[in-house]
Amino acid sequence: MRATVRILKYALLALFLSGSASVARAADAGFTSFIASLWPEAQRAGVSRKTFDEATRGLEPDYKLPDLLLPGRPATGAPSQAEFVQVPTDYVKEASIIRLAGEGQRLLLKHRATLTAIEQRFGVPATIILAIWGRETDYGRHALPYDGIRVLATQAYVGRRKDQYRGEFIAALKLIESGDVTRKDLRVxxxxxxxxxxxxxxELGKHGVDFDGDGRVDIWKSIPDALASAAQQLTNKGWQRGLRWAYEVRAPANADCTMGVPEVTRPIGEWIRAGFIPVRGEKLSAAEQAQPASLLQPEGIYGPAFLTTKNYFVIKEYNFSDLYVLFVGHLSDRIANSQPFATPWSASNQLRSTDVEAMQRHLTRLGLYADKMDGKAGMKTRAALGAYQKSAGLKVDCWPSETVLRAMNAR
Incomplete structure (x- = not known):
């Protein structure tokens, strides 16, 4: 009897594997057909048949990538989507900032001539450019793990943002066609x-700069090209020369945290008169006080508060994350001087991303929130939570907590 059951199990397993293989072969055949269908678009973009064929010959999809929508399988989430909401103290880690700031200071001296020339041409401080380099690839130490053409083709085929990645796939072929990068070196x-x-x-096609003058835009091996291209991108997105990214302030006890959205913008001097005082007794010039700024309280009423300028939002165009901008801006400041934030992070309790997403859905139903359901406690989510807390008679702290979750569930 046991032998019969064992044989039946093996037969079912073989059948399952055979079926899975058939599905995979069918999917891969569909992928091959999809890639072939992109040739006319690539040709119109100036890609030669030789480049297209060499780049795509034997190409297979990578179904292990995150952020895919695969038929018959659960959606794969992005690795940045942590199980729990990432609080600032976990993202802007002091140990990482200290290490990267020390290395940034060394590189500031090593590449001073290049960085000075970039700053003079584009108006972006050397420390901001170094901070981006440090955050993105640990100053080039982090080896990018994926085959670029394979990733872009897979995302164009079964990713969540197919149209975007279709364009990125064609743009990557153009980089290979132009000689800026080889198929092998296009790691992503x-x-x-x-x-x-x-x-x-x-983005490289729009903002790339051949700063070392060798006739190629090489952000893979040429440090001048990579740093100048980052500066050019910020400039093209509206960077204002001589303007800081943010000012750390101490918020008054009666501050309304629901004002912490980009739409609420006031001259810095007006914020100061309302009790948002620059830390460490810093005195701002009349020109600085005339600059418009928005309030940012990354942990709601807890932890540091900032008055963010237009340049804050320009960095956010580079990577659409408030924590990313805080990391880059603060690392830039720490390369220039060694002072940490004047107000420490509060180490806020974490909620699961699924709980924050449930909050976002509830806030949407109430008409308080109209942004993405992403399970992240961003600016608009925090402001909407504060508005809900006001209406529900709860403590207004603009932070997702168990108390708010229980109140929503009870209603």
């Missing part, structure tokens, strides 16, 4: 960003 992150300073291929 899982999301398709490449080079020392992590550009998507289309």
């Amino acid at each position: 992150s899982w999301g398709g960003a490449t080079g020392f300073t992590q550009f998507l291929p289309s």
Whole structure:
């Protein structure tokens, strides 16, 4: 009897594996057909048949990538989507900042001539450019793990943002066609960003700079090209010369944290008169006080508060994450001087991303939130939570907590 059961199990397993293999072969045949269908678009973009064939010959999809929508399988989440909401103290880790700031100071001296020339040409401080390089690839120490063409083709075929990655795939072929990078050297992150300073291929096409004058835009091996390209991208997105990214302030006890959204913008002097005082007794000039700024409280009423300028949002165009901008901005400041934030992070309790997403859905139903359901406690989510806390008679701290979750569930 046991032998019969064992034989039946093996037969079922063989059948399952055979079926899985058939599905995989069918999917891969569909992938091959999809890649072939991209040739006319690549040709119109100026890619030669030789480049297209050499880049795609034997190409197979990578179904282990995150952020894919595979038929018959659960959606794969992005690795940045942690199980728990990432609090600032976990992202802007002091140990990482100290290490990267020390290395940044060394590189500031080593590449002073190049960085000075970049700053003079583009108006972006050397420390900001170094901070981006440090955050993106640990100053080039982090080896990008994926085959660029394979990643972009897979994301274009079964990713969540197919149209975007279709364009990135064509843009990558154009980089190979132009001789800026070889097929072998086009290594990327899982999301398709490449080079020392992590550009998507289309962004490199728009903002790349041949700063070392060798006739190629090489952000994979040329430090001048990579850093100048990052500066050019910031400039093209609106960077204002001579303007800081943010000012750390101490918020007054009666501050309304629901004002912490980009839409609420006031001159810095007006914020100061309302009690948002620059830390460490810093005195701002009349020109600085005239600059418009928004309030940022990354942990709600807890932890540091900032008045963010237009340049804050320009860095956010490089990577659409408030924690990313905080990391880059603070690392830039620490390369210039060694002072940490004046107000420490509060080490806020973490909620699961699924709980924050449930909050976002509830807030949407109430008409308080109209942004992405991403399970992240971003600016708009925090402001909407504060508005809900006001209406529910709860403590207004603009932070996702068990108390808020229980109140929502009870209703």
